[in-house]
Amino acid sequence: MQTLVLKGEEALKKGAELIRAGEVVAFPTETVYGLGADAFNEVAVRKIFEAKGRPSDNPLIVHIADEKGLEGLVSDVSDSAEAIMKKFMPGPITVIMKKGEKVPLSVTAGLDTVGIRMPSNAVSREFIRECGTPIAAPSANRSTHISPTNAEHVFEDMDGRIPLIIDGGESEVGIESTIVDASTDVPTILRPGAITAEMLAEVLGAVRTFSGKVVVAKAPGMKYKHYAPSCETVVAIGAESATKAYDDAENKGLSPVVIARSSTCAKLGGRTHIDLGESDVEICRNIYAALHRGEKIANFIVCEHFGNEGVCGSVMNRVMKSAGGKTV
Numbered sequence: 001m002q003t004l005v006l007k008g009e010e011a012l013k014k015g016a017e018l019i020r021a022g023e024v025v026a027f028p029t030e031t032v033y034g035l036g037a038d039a040f041n042e043v044a045v046r047k048i049f050e051a052k053g054r055p056s057d058n059p060l061i062v063h064i065a066d067e068k069g070l071e072g073l074v075s076d077v078s079d080s081a082e083a084i085m086k087k088f089m090p091g092p093i094t095v096i097m098k099k100g101e102k103v104p105l106s107v108t109a110g111l112d113t114v115g116i117r118m119p120s121n122a123v124s125r126e127f128i129r130e131c132g133t134p135i136a137a138p139s140a141n142r143s144t145h146i147s148p149t150n151a152e153h154v155f156e157d158m159d160g161r162i163p164l165i166i167d168g169g170e171s172e173v174g175i176e177s178t179i180v181d182a183s184t185d186v187p188t189i190l191r192p193g194a195i196t197a198e199m200l201a202e203v204l205g206a207v208r209t210f211s212g213k214v215v216v217a218k219a220p221g222m223k224y225k226h227y228a229p230s231c232e233t234v235v236a237i238g239a240e241s242a243t244k245a246y247d248d249a250e251n252k253g254l255s256p257v258v259i260a261r262s263s264t265c266a267k268l269g270g271r272t273h274i275d276l277g278e279s280d281v282e283i284c285r286n287i288y289a290a291l292h293r294g295e296k297i298a299n300f301i302v303c304e305h306f307g308n309e310g311v312c313g314s315v316m317n318r319v320m321k322s323a324g325g326k327t328v
């Protein structure tokens with residue numbers, strides 16, 4: 001199969017045609033690129049799992065353009081779900097609610113709940129509107145690889161596997177949506193993201209952050225290896241330990257690279273590095289592109305620990321998985 005990469009009106013028109021014909025299309029969102037299909041078309045949804053090589057017990061997120069899109073998708077909107085939607089949608093958040101009857105079980109991996117997201121990215125919204133149906137989508141990477149934040153990342157993983165990639169430039173947020181389960185009494189964060197626990201607590205009074213044993217695959221990255229570059233990756237706390245990890249790797253004959261914020265890069269004595277910028281927002285936006293670049297130019301990645309506060313905590317949630325938990 002030939003994989004087209006298109007922009008603008010032409011891309012949206014062609015994308016919507018393909019979706020209506022039961023095909024899979026990659027599209028941009030503010031978080032990461034998604035691999036979408038008509039959420040009500042069981043056969044189309046199965047193609048997503050095939051293209052990604054994703055286990056079928058890992059559910060997808062259903063994307064809508066506006067509140068009208070909720071019709072038929074959910075059977076109950078709890079007070080907390082309502083409050084989250086009012087404050088944070090459209091935006092980088094997914095709310096888990098009780099599913100409607102029409103949603104195929106392949107979308108929810110057999111669960112009686114469904115994840116709903118309303119992207120703020122203008123291209124995603126136009127695309128979903130043009131399709132005229134909710135779009136089920138996970139991130140547009142091969143299962144376990146790094147999530148894509150531009151069309152080129154998607155092409156590297158999906159060339160020959162899907163008919164079309166809609167190119168909408170770089171994802172502004174850069175990591176996957178915050179996932180909140182609002183189907184239970186106390187809303188629970190299943191995956192941290194750019195909308196933090198503190199921000200949610202302001203609206204909800206209290207949220208639970210996920211901790212404890214994993215029984216079923218409820219949130220990504222808990223049961224499966226995720227966000228992993230193709231080479232060994234470690235996390236280093238501060239410039240000094242990053243430098244040491246780099247030198248140790250080089251002494252073993254490896255070609256290392258350090259991924260860090262600007263002020264840390266300045267302390268690396270000219271060692272090969274990828275500069276993410278200084279602010280938390282820049283670090284979040286650039287982290288996946290840096291991991292993509294890192295695995296290309298090096299065979300050992302040392303990533304700085306950015307701390308566990310606010311959005312950096314969400315970035316570290318991904319980076320620690322990339323590193324398989326390995327800190328030096």
Ligand code: AMP
Nearest residue numbers: 059060061113114115138139218219220
């Ligand atoms: P991705 O963003 O590529 O990891 O794909 C969507 C993610 O949303 C999945 O990995 C799920 O963990 C999560 N998700 C979707 N629906 C549900 C649900 N009903 N309950 C819990 N998590 C969900």
Ligand code: MG
Nearest residue numbers: 138139147220
């Ligand atoms: Mg994913």
